[in-house]
Amino acid sequence: MKPATFAYAKAQSVAEAVATLATHGDDARIIAGGQSLVAMLNMRLSAPSVLIDINDIPGLSDIAIEGDSLKIGALVRYTQALRSPLVAEHAPLLARAIPHIAHAAIRNRGTLGGSVAFADPAAEMPACILALGGSITLSGPDGDREVSADDLFLGLYETALGPSDMLTGLRLPLHTKESRVGFAEFARRHGDYAMVGLAATARARGDGIADVRLAYFSVGQCATRATGAEQALAVGDIEGAVAALETDLDPTGDIHASRDTKMHLAGVLLRRVAAQLSEAPK
Structure with a gap:
């Protein structure tokens, strides 16, 4: 089976991606690594009218310390996170979990942000972010807001993201000696x-x-x-x-x-x- 027909938009900024989401609402889907979405498209479990590619948006592949948090951009791939000294030092739970995720080819393309936004009940990353007490940065028409992981996951593939919201990053408390x-x-x-x-x-x-x-x-x-x-x-x-x-x-x-x-x-x-x-x- 092949996907239903859809239009394709390549966003160059978060603002452009959010504006496209606001225009198309529930008929739009964001694609980054595509490791879950493409399978759903092929099985026609999802049939959006437009796909919004966010892979060219600058800054979303960054991993950095900001204040007392480790910030992980939405486009950070599993392999990138696993190789990151910052993740190894400040978020070792992720370093333990990522090797269990699927296989190397999927880890090379799949993104942490995509996994959290998709909220598959069998996925490792949502549980890790929840265990860490992290927060999720959502960008929408009214700007950015932070949502606690405790408040993000609502049900089966259901999250607190609105139809015009885009997940842009994860914030995790820094690991300490305790x-x-x-x-x-x-x-x-x-x-x-x-x-x-x-x-x-x-x-x-x-x-x-x-x-x-x-x-x-x-x-x-x-x-x-x-x-x-x-x-x-x-x-x-x-x-x-x-x-x-x-x-x-x-x-x-x-x-x-x-x-x-x-x-x-x-x-x-x-x-x-x-x-x-x-x-x-x-």
């Missing part, structure tokens, strides 16, 4: 979407941890925080945290795994990630 991160996922084969995955952050406090954030993926309509498990883990109760997942999560069985299997895997991954969060940085 920061702890963990990541684990279970997939049938390397490169497959995870059956269940978990991204996590915490802060070292004495002999334990505090400020725990557990973001699961592939267990719901979107990346999901397990708040009950977070509270139990913060007081060192790992088994209590696993038990709390029964309330925190409500996965639906699919062709790969039943609900019970997904819940079992969620607990297994929680134990693994809890061990990672307890490790002192090397």
